Each structure stands twice: as structure tokens, then as C-alpha cells.
Amino acid sequence: MRKHLLEVADLDRADATLVLDTTAQIEQALAGREVKKLPTLRGRTVVNLFFEDSTRTRISFELAAKRLSADVINFSAKGSSVSKGESLKDTALTLEAMGADGIVVRHSASGAPHRLAQWVQGSVVNAGDGTHEHPTQALLDAYTIRQRLGRLDGVRVAVVGDVLHSRVARSNVGLLTTLGAEVTLVAPPTLLPVGVETWPVTVSYDLDAVLPKADVVMMLRVQAERMNASFFPSAREYSRRYGLDGRRMAVLPDDAIVMHPGPMNRGMEIAAEVADSPRSTIVAQVGNGVSVRMAVLYLLLGGAPE
Amino acid sequence: MTMSSELPAPPVPPLLSAEDVARVVDRVAHQLIEKAASHLADLVLVGIPTRGAPLARRLAARIEAFSGTPVDVGTVDITLYRDDLRLRGVRALEDTRLPDSGIDGRLVVLVDDVLFSGRSVRAALDALRDLGRPRAVQLAVLVDRGHRELPIRADYVGKNVPTSRTQKVEVHLAEIDGLDEVLLTGGEA
Amino acid sequence: MTLIKNVKPYGEEAVDIRITDGRITEMAPGLDGDDVLDGAGLIALPGLVDLHTHLREPGREDAETVETGSRAAALGGFTAVHAMANTDPVADTAGVVEQVWRLGQEAGLVDVVPVGAVTVGLGGTQLAELGAMADSAARVRVFSDDGHCVADPALMRRALEYVKALDGVVAQHAEEPRLTVGAQMNEGERSARLGLTGWPAAAEEAVIARDVLLAQHVGARLHVCHVSTAGSVDILRWAKARGVQVTAEVTPHHLLLTDELAETYDPVYKVNPPLRTDADVQALRAGLADGTIDAVATDHAPHAVEDKESEWAAARPGMLGLEQALSIVVQTMVEPGLLNWRGVADRMSVRPAAIGRLETHGRPLAVGEPANLLLLDPAHSAVVDPAALASRSRNSPYAGRELPGRVVATFLRGVPTVLDGKAQK
Numbered sequence: 001m002r003k004h005l006l007e008v009a010d011l012d013r014a015d016a017t018l019v020l021d022t023t024a025q026i027e028q029a030l031a032g033r034e035v036k037k038l039p040t041l042r043g044r045t046v047v048n049l050f051f052e053d054s055t056r057t058r059i060s061f062e063l064a065a066k067r068l069s070a071d072v073i074n075f076s077a078k079g080s081s082v083s084k085g086e087s088l089k090d091t092a093l094t095l096e097a098m099g100a101d102g103i104v105v106r107h108s109a110s111g112a113p114h115r116l117a118q119w120v121q122g123s124v125v126n127a128g129d130g131t132h133e134h135p136t137q138a139l140l141d142a143y144t145i146r147q148r149l150g151r152l153d154g155v156r157v158a159v160v161g162d163v164l165h166s167r168v169a170r171s172n173v174g175l176l177t178t179l180g181a182e183v184t185l186v187a188p189p190t191l192l193p194v195g196v197e198t199w200p201v202t203v204s205y206d207l208d209a210v211l212p213k214a215d216v217v218m219m220l221r222v223q224a225e226r227m228n229a230s231f232f233p234s235a236r237e238y239s240r241r242y243g244l245d246g247r248r249m250a251v252l253p254d255d256a257i258v259m260h261p262g263p264m265n266r267g268m269e270i271a272a273e274v275a276d277s278p279r280s281t282i283v284a285q286v287g288n289g290v291s292v293r294m295a296v297l298y299l300l301l302g303g304a305p306e
Numbered sequence: 307m308t309m310s311s312e313l314p315a316p317p318v319p320p321l322l323s324a325e326d327v328a329r330v331v332d333r334v335a336h337q338l339i340e341k342a343a344s345h346l347a348d349l350v351l352v353g354i355p356t357r358g359a360p361l362a363r364r365l366a367a368r369i370e371a372f373s374g375t376p377v378d379v380g381t382v383d384i385t386l387y388r389d390d391l392r393l394r395g396v397r398a399l400e401d402t403r404l405p406d407s408g409i410d411g412r413l414v415v416l417v418d419d420v421l422f423s424g425r426s427v428r429a430a431l432d433a434l435r436d437l438g439r440p441r442a443v444q445l446a447v448l449v450d451r452g453h454r455e456l457p458i459r460a461d462y463v464g465k466n467v468p469t470s471r472t473q474k475v476e477v478h479l480a481e482i483d484g485l486d487e488v489l490l491t492g493g494e495a
Numbered sequence: 496m497t498l499i500k501n502v503k504p505y506g507e508e509a510v511d512i513r514i515t516d517g518r519i520t521e522m523a524p525g526l527d528g529d530d531v532l533d534g535a536g537l538i539a540l541p542g543l544v545d546l547h548t549h550l551r552e553p554g555r556e557d558a559e560t561v562e563t564g565s566r567a568a569a570l571g572g573f574t575a576v577h578a579m580a581n582t583d584p585v586a587d588t589a590g591v592v593e594q595v596w597r598l599g600q601e602a603g604l605v606d607v608v609p610v611g612a613v614t615v616g617l618g619g620t621q622l623a624e625l626g627a628m629a630d631s632a633a634r635v636r637v638f639s640d641d642g643h644c645v646a647d648p649a650l651m652r653r654a655l656e657y658v659k660a661l662d663g664v665v666a667q668h669a670e671e672p673r674l675t676v677g678a679q680m681n682e683g684e685r686s687a688r689l690g691l692t693g694w695p696a697a698a699e700e701a702v703i704a705r706d707v708l709l710a711q712h713v714g715a716r717l718h719v720c721h722v723s724t725a726g727s728v729d730i731l732r733w734a735k736a737r738g739v740q741v742t743a744e745v746t747p748h749h750l751l752l753t754d755e756l757a758e759t760y761d762p763v764y765k766v767n768p769p770l771r772t773d774a775d776v777q778a779l780r781a782g783l784a785d786g787t788i789d790a791v792a793t794d795h796a797p798h799a800v801e802d803k804e805s806e807w808a809a810a811r812p813g814m815l816g817l818e819q820a821l822s823i824v825v826q827t828m829v830e831p832g833l834l835n836w837r838g839v840a841d842r843m844s845v846r847p848a849a850i851g852r853l854e855t856h857g858r859p860l861a862v863g864e865p866a867n868l869l870l871l872d873p874a875h876s877a878v879v880d881p882a883a884l885a886s887r888s889r890n891s892p893y894a895g896r897e898l899p900g901r902v903v904a905t906f907l908r909g910v911p912t913v914l915d916g917k918a919q920k
Contacts, residue, residue, distance in 0.1 A: 001396070018398055025399035029383060035436040040386040068386075089804050109806035110679075110690035111760030130808070132690030167690060193687030194695070298386065303395040 001299050004117045004124040007133045008174035016179055020143050022295035023288070030067075030291075041070035044301055046102040047095050049116075050127070051077045051088075054106055056262065056286070057127050061104045061136075064293035070102070070301070088112060092119040102301045105129070123300040131165050137261055138171035140292040142179055144281050145216055147288070148257050153180035158210045160186040160242060161220030161269055162231075164193050168261045169220055173201055186210050188242065190231045191222075207242055211251050218259045219244055219270045235268060245271040249279065257281050321467060321475070322488035327448070330464035331361070334446055335368035337462050341444075342413060346375040348441070350409055353381045354418040354430050355400035360481040361448060362417040378405040382416075382437065384429035402433075409438040415461075419477040421447040424458035449488060451475050469493075497909065498526055502534025502870060504860045506836035512539065514866040517909035522862055532914075534870060537903055538836060541844040542574025542867035544856050546637065546666070546744055547720060547792035548817065550576075550607070552598060553591070554583025559797035559887045561598035561607055567795070567817040567885040569604040569912040572869035572902040575848070575856045576605050576795075576817070580612040581642040587612035587623035589631035596633035604912045604920065608851060611635040613654050613665060617643045622654060629661040636852040639666035641720055642767075644702060646672050651706060655715035662852060664742075666718040667706055669727070670768065674698035679808055681754040681769045689757060691807060694769045696724040703727050707734035707741050718850055719743040721794050723768040725778030732787045742850050744792035745779050747816050747823035748892055752776075756892070762803050762810030763890050766796070769812075783842060784833040790847040793820045797888030815891045818884055822898035825873065830899065855908075866909035875901035885918060 001018070002010045011019065030036050046065040048058050058074065065072045077091060088107075095103055100122045105113045110130030117124040128134040146152050157176055163169045163185050176183050177200045184202040185192060196203055204210050211217065222242075224235060232238045244258065252258075258270075258279045266272045275282060322330065342349045346369070353362030359381045366377040383400040385391075416430050427445060434443060446462035451469040465488075469475065472493030480486050499512040504522070513521035513528060545568065551559040561578070568576045578595050580586035586595060592609035599607020611628035615621045617640045628635040638658055645651045645667060654665050675698050680686050682693020703719055707730065710717035722728065722743045734741050748766060753773050756764040764770060782788040796813025803810050824843065828834040834842065848857025858864040879893040905913040912919055 022399050025383065025401065026386075029386065029399070029402040033436060037436070038386040039432065040391065088806055088809075107806065109808040111808075112806045114760040115806055130690050131692075170688070170690060194682050194693060195684030195687040198684045199687075299396050302386075302391045 003300070004113075005135050005296055005300060006113050006117060006124060006126045008135045008138055008171045008178070010135070011175065011178065013178050016139070016142070016175060019139055019292065019295050019299060020146060022299060023143050023291045026294050026298070027291045037067050037069060039069050040298055040302055041065065041068040044070045044101040045099060046070045046072050046104060046297065046301070047098070047100040048072065048074045049077065049091065049095065049103055049105045050075070051105070051107040051112070052128070054128065057106060060286070060289040061127060061293050063290050064297055067290070068294055068297055070297070073098075073100075088115060089119055092116050096120050102297060125296060125300065128167055130167065132167055133171045134167040135171050135175070136289070136293055136296055137168050138175040139296065140285055140289045141172055141218065141259060141261070142175055143288050143292050144259065144285050145181075145257070147284070148281060149215060149255065152176065155181045155215045156184070156213055157181050157216040157218060158184045158186050158214040159218045159220065160207060160244070162191045162222050162226060163187050163196070163220065164191045165223070165226070166220050172218065173199055177201070184210055184214070186242065188232055188238075191226070207248065208251075211248055212253070214252060215256050216259060217244060217252065217256065221261065221263065221265060222269045239268055243269050243271065244274050246273045249274050249277065252279070259285060261285070318489055318491055320487040321449075321490045322465060324486040327486040327488065330448065331364050332368055334462045334464055335365050335372060338365065338415065338446070339369055339373050345413060346373060346377065348412045350378045350380060350405060350412050350414050352404070352409075352414055352416050352434070353379070354416060354426060355381055355383050357419040357477050357479050357482060358417045359401070360479050361419060365417060365446070378407065380404040380409075382430055382433050384426060384433055387429035387432045388425070389429065390425060404437060409434065409440045411439070411441050413442050413444065414440040415444045415446050417446050419448045420475050421445070421450045421460050421463075422453055424454045424456035427458050428456055448477060449475055496528065497530050497532060497906070497911070498528040499532045499534045499539070499870070502537050502539045504539045505840060506538045506873075512860070514906065514909045517866055519860065519862055519864050519866050522860070532904065536874060537870040537872055539860055540572070540836065540840050540869050540871060541857060541860060542869055542905060542907065543572045543821065543843045544847040544851065544853060545573050545576040545793050545795070545817065545820070546718070546790055546847045546851060547641070547746075548576040548578055548795045549581070549797065549813065550578045550595070551797055552582065553594065555799070557887070558799045558802075561595060562602040562604075563885060563887040564795070564797070564817070565599060565602040565604035565607060566918045567815075569905050569907070570885050570902060570916070570918055571817040571819070572821050572871065572905050573605050573817065574867040574905065574907045575608055575853055577608045577610050577637055577851055579641045580610045580639060581617055585612050585616050586610065587615055587617070589624070589627040589633075592628050592633040592635055593631050604918065605907060606853070606856065608637075608853065609633045609635055610637045610639050610641070610666070613638045613640045613645050614650065619643060619646060619650065622650070622657065625657060625661060625663065629663060636661070636663045637666050637718070637850070638663055639668065639720065641666065641668045644668050644670040644672060646702070648705060648709065652709050652713060655710055655717060656713045659715050664716040664718045664850060666720050667702065668720050669699045669702035669706065671698040671701050674701070678769070679765070680757045681771045683754065683772060685754050685757060689760070691757065694767075696726055696771070696775075699724055699768055700726040700730055703730050707731070707739045710741055711737065711739045714740075716740045716742070721746050721749065721768055721792070722779065722782070722788055723749050723771050723775065725775045728778045728782035728787055731782070735787060742789040742846070743787070744790040744847070745783055745788045746792060746794045747820045748814055749779055750776065750783070750791070750827040751823050752892060757807070760807050762805060762807050763814065763892050763894075765807060765810050765812050766794075766814050767812035780827055780831075780833055783828065784838070789842065790850065791820060791824055791843050792847065793817050797886050798890045799888065803890050813890070815884065815886050815888060818886065819879060819891070819893050819898060821871065821902060822900045825900040826898060866906050868906050869902055870904040872901045872903050873899065875899070877901065
């Protein structure tokens with residue numbers, strides 16, 4: 001394992017498998033226990049540095065760190081005078097002075113965790129940066145798929161929606177293909193990045209054609225403001241062409257699962273009956289998120305400091 | 307590199323052969339039956355991965371063979387409880403599995419291959435504390451090589467082996483390594 | 496009076512060059528005299544002319560001043576630089592351009608030629624008083640909203656027409672703003688992967704195509720700033736073949752660097768227009784070699800540390816260029832055989848001086864001509880150390896790179912501004 005987890009390219013297949021296996025072992029070690037706490041990171045300090053609101057991701061990392069007995073500091077920089085970049089470096093130096101062993105960073109600017117990693121000694125974990133990556137989300141998605149389907153190699157995953165602006169999609173494409181899954185991106189052409197043809201994926205504009213051959217359907221959140229920028233004509237048209245409703249869910253193979261990184265727009269990209277169906281792994285994804293993040297923190301911070 | 311270092315190392319006669327290992331396991335199984343006496347159903351053998359786990363399963367099998375009573379077996383991975391992670395670096399985790407009936411109120415015998423500093427056993431005791439509240443905890447090891455760094459001793463010892471700190475005790479078990487043997491390598495005796 | 500011994504004008508036969516009263520008075524072998532400078536192994540070129548420099552004064556004197564920028568220019572072999580108008584206040588009145596011009600005169604290291612803004616406050620809606628700037632002491636001939644595109648086609652047409660009366664030229668920053676909202680880097684496979692908003696080549700090419708048609712329609716001169724794409728080179732080639740009065744410049748960084756550098760997320764590589772692909776770099780070199788692109792212009796853009804030590808998206812675009820421009824041209828054009836030394840003189844001195852209507856710059860190395868020249872040691876190479884730069888800023892994308900060529904001396908009207916590689920004031 002490298003020192004930081006900035007993007008999924010930091011993980012080769014062996015590393016990624018190690019994270020997933022470690023996650024499974026941690027879940028097993030904690031299953032049914034009254035004391036859901038391990039002493040592994042006692043005396044280590046983890047800072048949750050969130051420049052962007054994301055209560056669910058922050059809580060997930062916080063719980064993961066606390067279950068490993070790390071000291072956790074939540075540093076919410078949103079709303080303070082952190083519109084200018086200089087503050088990122090100042091913040092980094094402050095954290096450095098506090099002796100942070102691990103920094104979990106969420107930022108609206110792509111690449112901010114890379115910059116941070118150049119300025120601090122501790123390990124940096126990217127908790128989502130701009131439209132770049134969200135590696136722990138991809139790890140928890142991969143873990144959830146493996147948990148439900150028993151494998152990743154050869155699993156057919158359809159990633160549906162706003163790929164262009166989605167860090168979740170970028171991380172999942174990289175990680176799932178590293179782990180042997182076959183990824184198909186499904187979106188209107190306006191929501192696919194230029195150059196997507198160089199990605200190791202299949203691209204389709206037709207959700208109905210993809211669903212019968214999908215083991216996993218991963219729905220991405222579509223933000224309504226994209227409508228105003230003419231990425232698609234209307235929410236209704238988007239939902240009709242790319243939304244997952246009960247009728248579409250019915251054509252999925254028997255064991256296929258439906259995933260969503262949350263938060264969902266029910267009625268937009270996913271219908272309530274789909275989100276609440278037995279195929280849905282949305283609740284499991286949240287639970288797995290804590291275990292995956294424990295595994296990542298253990299693997300990055302558990303060992304000898306450099 | 308000198309010429310001599312390119313020569314194959316002379317074969318080291320094993321400290322314990324496959325037959326020795328089998329005999330030692332049988333002896334410890336008998337001792338456990340004797341100690342646990344009427345409480346055999348209460349006994350849980352908990353192996354410390356990696357090689358403590360198959361040893362615990364073998365002991366259980368022998369106890370059942372000798373006494374006719376099946377014995378519960380589990381494993382507890384101690385990696386997340388180690389106090390020397392910073393020195394050794396992280397490693398992949400192994401299974402932690404306890405019998406469905408748990409360990410509360412029972413006699414837990416920790417099983418490991420080699421007893422050295424005692425730090426693994428301490429970590430295992432910490433892990434057990436988070437997993438339940440046994441009536442008593444005992445320790446069985448295949449080899450005790452001395453050099454304790456903590457006030458810990460084994461209740462059942464397959465073989466006591468005086469060693470120097472620089473030597474290595476290598477335990478090979480068929481389930482993992484393809485054959486049973488215990489080697490003493492390196493350093494000065 | 497100076498006598499330069501055994502120097503090779505344009506890298507050709509070695510001669511001695513005598514400079515008297517600001518002019519070249521003799522060029523022949525075996526001259527005698529006092530104040531001798533040994534030119535053995537050195538190449539003499541006409542003093543370089545930059546069409547595109549940001550000197551930041553007035554307004555951001557923490558990043559650069561006319562004086563520090565002039566010193567950087569002289570060290571780079573320049574004898575004239577055009578100072579872009581996006582200062583604070585904007586150089587959109589006779590008063591501001593005269594101030595910049597005067598500061599340049601006081602610094603006395605290069606001729607600082609102010610560029611006037613095309614529109615008031617670079618706002619893109621109302622023409623600035625172009626005539627007043629042209630008639631001022633600064634004698635402005637190049638007008639540009641650089642940093643912003645004159646995007647309104649009707650306004651661009653009027654600007655092109657209006658400057659005809661001033662013998663001026665509009666230097667367009669070609670960037671269709673609606674196609675580059677939030678743009679951070681070249682749009683392509685890398686921007687998609689890095690999650691940085693793309694700046695499509697078409698946003699530059701569409702404006703160039705529009706502007707060459709407008710220039711032809713109204714019979715005006717057009718200059719295109721910092722051409723960065725292969726498609727732009729094709730459009731310029733087409734326009735020149737049709738007789739459009741269009742000239743164009745390319746920056747040193749677009750001749751050398753590619754968008755691969757964005758993968759570091761280090762904003763020292765953030766620039767506008769952005770670094771493009773290797774195919775674009777090759778097309779730009781070919782375009783400069785065949786004359787489709789007329790000039791190398793630095794787009795020297797100093798930025799204070801806090802404007803670059805940040806997240807990529809928060810950083811200001813731009814990079815230093817004056818001190819390394821000639822070295823980059825040597826590496827990318829001379830060494831591969833795309834341009835000889837006369838070609839270098841043409842693209843870095845003769846043509847930019849002609850575009851800017853500078854009468855005493857870009858002149859040949861010949862008896863009777865103004866003694867604006869530089870001496871280059873082509874055999875020298877060195878690793879760029881940003882801390883050693885004369886610019887007040889440190890945002891050089893060449894830090895740590897070994898580059899060929901060293902400007903040993905620069906003469907402005909016969910007065911050495913640089914000797915032995917050191918600025919003389």
C-alpha cells in the first residue's frame with residue numbers, strides 16, 4: 001500500500017483485494033460483539049477536514065476512526081474564509097503542527113488532496129474531491145458487490161447517470177475494472193466526458209438495452225441544476241430515458257442488485273419502489289462504508305510511520 | 307558476496323520431526339482432558355493465527371478421539387490488538403471465529419505454536435476481553451523458547467527449547483506448509 | 496563605444512562588431528579598439544521583441560514591477576517588450592499607458608511598449624479611447640483585452656475597423672467564453688480523468704475562424720495571441736493563403752509543455768490557454784517553422800506565491816517566460832533543425848517588431864542600424880532555478896529542467912543592459 005489514498009490508481013489489484021479482505025475480517029471480528037471497538041490506532045490522531053458539506057461521509061469516517069480507537073478531530077472549513085487557496089496550505093500547516101497522523105479530506109476542488117499530500121507528513125485519504133474521485137466510496141461499492149454476488153471478476157456493472165460530474169463514477173470505473181468487472185457507462189452524451197472512449201469501459205446511451213445484461217446497476221445522483229445548463233431538456237425527460245423504475249427493474253437478471261451512493265433523488269433517477277426493493281443495497285452500502293474505512297485507516301495508519 | 311555464502315547451507319536436523327509433533331499434540335491433549343476433567347463440554351480451544359489455528363483443531367480432534375467428547379474450537383486474530391504494529395508494519399488480517407455458544411463462563415485455552423516474548427498472548431487476552439468473559443483462560447503452546455518480556459507462562463508446553471535471541475524457531479504444519487516439523491535456525495545456540 | 500570580437504552574427508561567419516553612439520558602425524574581421532568584449536563562441540542576434548508580457552504594474556507590484564520585469568526581459572535577450580493592458584487600473588486610457596511607458600523609460604533596461612485595452616475596463620462592451628492612447632507619448636499600436644476575449648462579434652468588427660486609422664492592430668485572446676465556463680485545462684482524456692473542467696480547442700479555433708473572416712471583410716489587421724492548438728494553425732494557414740492580414744504568436748510553453756503536467760495538480764502548470772497535447776505541440780512547432788505563426792511571444796505572467804500555492808481551480812493562470820524564452824526556442828526549434836538562427840531572429844525580433852510597428856527594433860545586424868542586439872552562448876546549458884530569476888515571482892514551469900543557451904550580453908541602443916549574464920542595473 002502507498003502512503004496516501006488519493007485516487008483508486010493508488011491501489012493495484014493486490015492492494016484493492018487486501019482492502020476488501022481486511023474489511024471482511026474486520027466485519028467478522030466485530031460481528032455480534034458488545035464492544036465494537038478495537039485498540040489498533042490508540043494514540044493516533046485522525047483529522048476529518050471537510051471543506052464541503054457531507055454529513056454522511058464525515059460520520060462514516062468518524063465512526064471508522066473511533067472504532068479503531070484513534071483520536072478524531074472534525075475540522076469543518078466550510079463557511080469560513082476558505083474560498084481562496086492559500087487557506088488550504090495554511091490549514092495543512094496547522095494540522096501538521098497538531099501532529100495529525102491521518103487527514104481525511106473532502107474538498108470541492110479536484111486535486112486538493114494531492115496538494116495537501118505535498119504539504120503534510122501524515123497520510124491523506126481522499127473523501128471526495130470535486131469531480132475527480134471518491135476512492136472509499138468505490139471500495140465500499142466493490143465490497144458490497146462482492147458481498148452480494150460473491151465475486152467481482154466478470155461481474156457486469158452498469159453505471160447510470162451523470163458520469164461527467166461524478167467522482168463516484170470515476171473511482172468506480174478505475175477500481176471495478178482493476179478488480180476484473182466489466183463496466184458499462186449509461187448516460188445521455190451530454191453527461192459523458194470528452195475522451196470517455198479511452199476509458200476501459202463500454203458506453204451506451206440506451207438504458208433499456210443494457211439492463212437485461214447487468215448484474216449490478218449503479219444509479220448516480222443527478223442534480224437538477226444540470227437541467228438549467230442544458231445537459232438535458234427536463235427532469236421528466238431524463239427520468240423517462242435514464243431513471244430506474246419498477247418496469248425497468250423487472251427486466252434485470254434474477255440476482256442483479258441496484259446500488260446508489262446516496263443521497264437519492266427519489267422519482268428522478270430512481271423510483272421509490274426500486275430504492276426500497278430487496279434488490280437495493282443502499283442501506284448495506286452505508287454499513288459497509290464504516291468497515292471499509294476502518295480497513296483503509298488500519299492499512300494506512302496502523303503500520304510504522306515513515 | 308563471498309564464495310562460501312553461495313554454498314548450500316548444511317541441512318539442519320529438525321528440532322521436532324513429524325512424529326514428534328504428533329506425539330506432543332497427543333500428550334497435550336491428554337493433559338487437557340485430565341485438567342478439564344468433568345468440564346470438557348465447557349472447554350473452548352482458541353487458536354491464534356496463523357499456526358495456532360490448525361493446532362487448536364488438531365488438539366480438539368485428539369481430545370474427542372481420546373475422550374469421546376467433542377470440543378468447541380475457535381480462532382482469534384490478534385493483529386488489530388498488537389502493540390508493535392508501528393514496528394512491524396501492517397499485515398493482512400486473519401479469521402476471528404468463535405463458537406456460536408460464545409466463551410462466556412467457559413474455560414478458554416489459547417493455542418499458539420511458539421511462546422517467545424509473550425506479546426502475542428497479551429494481545430490475545432486483550433481481544434478475548436472484548437469478545438466475552440471466560441471463567442478462566444489458559445495457554446497451550448507447541449514450543450516454549452524462553453525470552454519472555456511479560457509475566458506470562460504457558461499451562462501446557464509441547465517442548466521447552468533453550469534458544470538465543472538471534473535464533474529463529476520455524477514451525478511447519480501440514481495444513482499450511484505441507485509437512486509437520488519444527489526447525490531451529492540461525493544465530494549461535 | 497564597444498568592440499565585440501569574433502562573434503557570429505546569426506551563427507554565421509565570425510566578425511568583429513563596433514558599436515558607436517548607439518549604432519553598429521563597423522562589421523568586419525580584424526578590427527582594433529578599446530572596450531573589447533570577447534565574442535568567441537557566441538552568436539549575435541537582433542535584440543528580441545516580446546509582443547506579450549504582463550508586467551503587473553500598476554496594481555500587482557507584489558508580483559512584478561515594470562523594473563523587475565524589464566530586468567527579466569533584458570536577461571532573456573529582449574530589447575523591447577509589449578506590456579499587456581490587464582493592470583489595475585486597466586491600461587485603457589492615455590494616462591495609464593503613459594505611466595507604464597514612463598516607468599519603462601526610468602527602468603531603462605528595455606523599451607516598454609504599452610498595449611492598450613480594446614474595451615473599457617476589459618469589459619467587452621464599449622471601445623476604450625484607442626485614438627487617445629495611440630496619440631499619447633506611449634504611441635500605442637497594439638490593442639488587446641488579453642485575459643479576456645473580445646467575444647462580441649459586432650464589437651470585434653468595430654475594433655478591427657477603428658484601429659485601421661491608427662495603423663494599429665487588435666491582438667485577440669481567442670477564447671469563446673461560453674465554451675470555457677470554469678475551464679481549468681485542455682479538454683480531453685486527461686481532463687476527464689482528473690476531474691478538471693475542460694477548455695476545448697474549439698473554443699479557441701471558433702473565435703480565430705470568426706475573426707479572420709471579419710478581418711478580411713473589413714480589410715483590417717488582426718493579431719492572434721498565444722495560439723495553442725493544431726486546429727488554430729490550420730485556420731491561420733488557410734486565412735493567410737486567402738490573403739487575410741492576420742499574424743499570430745505562440746508562447747514558449749506551448750512549444751514545449753503538454754497537458755500531462757496537469758496530473759501533478761500543481762498550478763504552476765495552469766495557464767490560459769491551457770497546455771495542450773503533444774500533437775498540438777508538434778503542429779505549433781511546424782506552424783512556427785513555416786511562418787504560419789509569425790512570432791514567439793512569452794505571455795510572461797508573474798503571480799504571487801499565494802496565487803499559485805493552492806488548489807488547481809483556485810490558482811491564477813499564467814507562467815513566467817521572459818528569461819527562458821530563447822532557451823526554449825533553441826531546444827524546441829533550433830536543435831531539431833526546424834529553425835536556423837536567422838529564423839530565430841525573424842520570429843523573435845523582426846516580425847514581432849513589425850507587428851508592433853516598432854521602427855528601431857527588429858532591424859538587421861548591419862552597419863548603420865541601431866545597436867539593439869544580444870549575444871548568446873549556444874553551448875552553455877543550465878538547470879533552471881526559480882530562486883535565481885530576476886522576476887519578482889517564482890512561477891516558472893521550467894524549474895529543475897536543463898535548458899540550452901545562455902544570454903551573455905544584451906545591448907539596448909549600444910548600452911549594455913546585460914554583461915556576462917548579469918543585469919547592469
